[in-house]
Amino acid sequence: MDLDFVCVHAQRAAAELTRRDVARALLAVPSGVALVALPDLRRALTAGGNPLSPPFWESAKTTLRAIESGAATVGEVQRWLESTGTEPLLLTRSFFVWPEEDERGPITEEMFRGMVAYLEERVAAREIDPDALAQGDEQAREAYEELQERWLNSPMPDGRVPGMAVSDEQDEELFAAWDEEEAFALSELRRILADLPAPERPVGDLRAACVRLREVLSGPGYPGNVLRACAGYDGAPLPEDDEELWLTVTAGIAGPISDLPEDDDTPERFSDLEGELTHEDAVLASLCAIHHADWLAVVAALARRGPGVLASPERIARFIAESEDIDVQMDEPDDLEAAETLFSSVTPLWACLGIVDKTEVLTPLGRWGLPRALERAWSAD
Template identity: 75%
Template sequence: MDFLCAHAARPASAITRRDVARALLAVPSGVALVALPDLRRAMMSAGNPLSLPFWESAKATLSSIESGVATVGDVQRWVESTGTEPMLMTPSYFVWPEEDERGPVAAEMFARLVAYLEEKVEVGEIDPDALVAGDQEARRVYEELQEHWLSTPLPDGRVPGFAVSDEQDEELFAAWDEEEAFALSELRRIVAGLPEQPELPAGDLEAAGARLRELLAEPGYPGNVLRACAGFDDAPMPDDDGELWLAVAAGIAGPISDLSEGGDALEEFADLDRELSLEDATLADLCAIQHADWLAGVAALTRLGPGVLASPERIARLIAESEDIDVDDQDDDDLDATETLFASVVGLWAQLGIVDRSEVLTPLGWWGLPKALERAWSPAAE
């Protein structure tokens, strides 16, 4: 009982089913099972006996955990059946961050929701015994109360669901910016340490710029993907061929926008059975490549220089063997996944003259790849 009260930060008379469930799950299941009868008697002595269905469900859940047959979902559902544990994911797909990953706003909103649910249990709007028995109507009420609370403004004007999502977005963007800044500093360090600096192949750049302008004017793949990568659907193309080429090459490493949406885009998006188009699949591949993989791949090609094979398979191998990043031991599946992602990249690189028809790095690619990557990772103010 002392452990339970300390764990819940409440006196015994105020302990809830959720408090007991969380305390039981905080210790080994065998220990919890042994302690369960004494804990139940102590709660009765404190005038807070809870209910027989709860204690039976606790014993059944702990026994399942101890025997190794309980799933994470089973345990989560049991804790939720206490009536005051917020659903990890609501029917509208709002997902709470894991407890150790919640920021101040998420932690505040979660605690507020727990308090709200406790009030609803107190007045009888939530029936924990019906929940633990699997009553569908009780579950529906429990879910709808949470959905309503998450979408209802608080007295200070904040909408809980949006406030939590906004905080998660801010954390994600901050982590992304930090990772990008580190990758940029490493790229600059690597390029500065090259024994020979790539020189601008002016003739190759001029020819590539002319071809690129023709390509960007054409409908369909790959022109539409390259326009989206560079953000040219919403912004004018630069007049200078070098600026144009670098903008598109940088966009491949960091796409600026999505494809222009047609009139039936929403309907197509909602069709879960629809196969991804070549354009959508290509952009998805580009966005899935991590900073570390871009850094390792481009750094290796820049060190090796023009004439090196830059096929997707070769790039995947260079990344796996890179000393510029921390690489875990990779199996064939990891290499295949990286190769698949870079197949889209190499296909677009060929359109810019970064690689030739044999997927060999060109002088233009040797000069331009590190510059394009630097542009992609540099803050807009730079």
Template identity: 70%
Template sequence: MDLDFVCRHAGRPATALTRRDVARALLAVPSGVALVALPDLRRALMSVGNPLTLPFWESTRAALASIESGAATVGDVQRWIESTGTEPILMTPSYFVWPEEDERGPVAQEMHDLLVAHLEERVRAGEIDPDALASGDQRARRAYEELQERWLATPLPDGRVPGFSVSDEQDEEMFSAWDEEEAFALSELRRVMAGLPKQPELPVAELDRAATRLRALLAAAGYPGNVLRACAGLDEAMPDDDAELWLTVAAGIAGPVADLPEEALLLEEFADLDREVSLEDEMLAHLCAIQHADWLAAVAALARTGPGVLASPERIARLIAESEDVDVDEHDAGDLTATESLFEPVVALWACLGIVDDSGVLTPLGWWGLPQALERAWSPGD
């Protein structure tokens, strides 16, 4: 750990090194090594005319000593490197969060580099005081945060807004990964269904009864109609065909299309962050939290077994844990309890569609419809 190492790590000559460059290089080696190297590194920088400042060296020694003793938290280390004056704040007051360095896409890396360059310009212009940041000056910290907030919200010469550009890239990456996972789950579902010795047949009488009840529920105010409408993305118009309506709603349970309409909430309730989460919101959150693999394991197991099998939340959790269709680690009691909790609203909504009966047992309608509903939920464009 010497000056040459810092220059190589930063990609700059010694005369151009910033506090951030030195701090990042010191964090790249064990804290004990960094502490030992600190005096020689300071003398080497002084000899090339880039001495930095006493507050920086004091804060650096204190930070490294805290890391070495095990007292420093991740937040402490992040705050220290941000106090160099040219490190973008990991999470701004408006809750913009930079991706971790090894998880940044090309756009996020470009914007991060541009912000670093912008902060370096502001330091040279005297608008940022790194020594005040290093000493913990709260006014300097607020000004530092506000400066970055403004930059993130200000269009670049090419029209891109940095904060939005980074968020859009993260959304695209998330959706792409989701689509890949969904496509794989769909192919596995089709493989499982193709291997069944007997394909389920549509129980017409059961569908007629279930559709009649479903239309009444969807037309009524409140739960469970509001949740079923949100899951399926239905407005006032509903499909005339019973099978189409039933499959649309059943697919929506596996892949909710919309949230509950905000107009259903009083404005003062919506603005109250401390208000209790409604039953409907909690149910939708549970549905959205279920992974593709869990849906696949549950529906595949039920399809193989057929009507008459218990499909309670407890049984579904066990079926998922024991599934041979997905790769899962051994589940402990906590995993089973969590999975059971997620599937409680599923089974409750399944009962509204006649997928399970009042005892939580899979019906012929559920045997026929669940695989088709899951395929519909995972098929592009549906």
């Protein structure tokens, strides 16, 4: 490692290198190599008219030695990198987090470079004191954090707010990945169902289930409030057609459409970060945490086995672990327990819909309707 390496790594001439450029280059090689190269690198930069500063070189030596001895934590190394004065904070006061370098989209990369350029301007204007940061000055650190917070939340000339632009791009990427996963799961479900005989529609069972379902949905509290949120029916009239009602509510369990309606104590309930969730909130959280692959494995297993098969949370967890339809490793007891816990929120709702009976056994209505409901959940916009 030498000055040429640092220049290539930073894509800058030696006279333009910043403390951040040098620090990132030092961290890009084994710590032992960086420690050996440190004196020559310092002399070369000094000879080239860009000496940086003694506090920087001292902090570099201290950090590299800690890394080499195994005493440095990831957080300590990150904080040292940030103390160069032009490294964006990994986590800001408002809990904004920059994605990893290999996970940044074009907008995030643009904003990250913009932040670095802004910090370099502030260093040149002496609004940031890198030497004070390197020496652990708390006031300098607070000012450094405040500058970044302000930049992230201030409109740019084109009207975009950097922090919001990054968050929006991350949301779009997340939704795109979710849509891709859902589309694949839907195609697999249809492939599996195509090889199975179509069950007869249990008209009487469907009618009886919908009579009970309408009563549950019209009543207060659990499970009606959760089922209404799943189906997106809160405040809206229920469809008159039984099949439409039943499939919509069942599909909502696999893909909840809305949250529980807010009440007077909602702000307090969610502002208490150490408080426990209500039963209804916990149920909805569990439903939202179940992956497409898990739903696919469970519904495929139940469709193949047909009415009469046990569909308890324990058996469902085993269906997932033993499924040949999905690529999942559930070898540890904790994995089975996690799946069982999530589906313990599902089976009571299934019982309200007549999908399973009181002994948690799959009914003819459940065999007929579950695959159709899951297909609807994954086909809807």
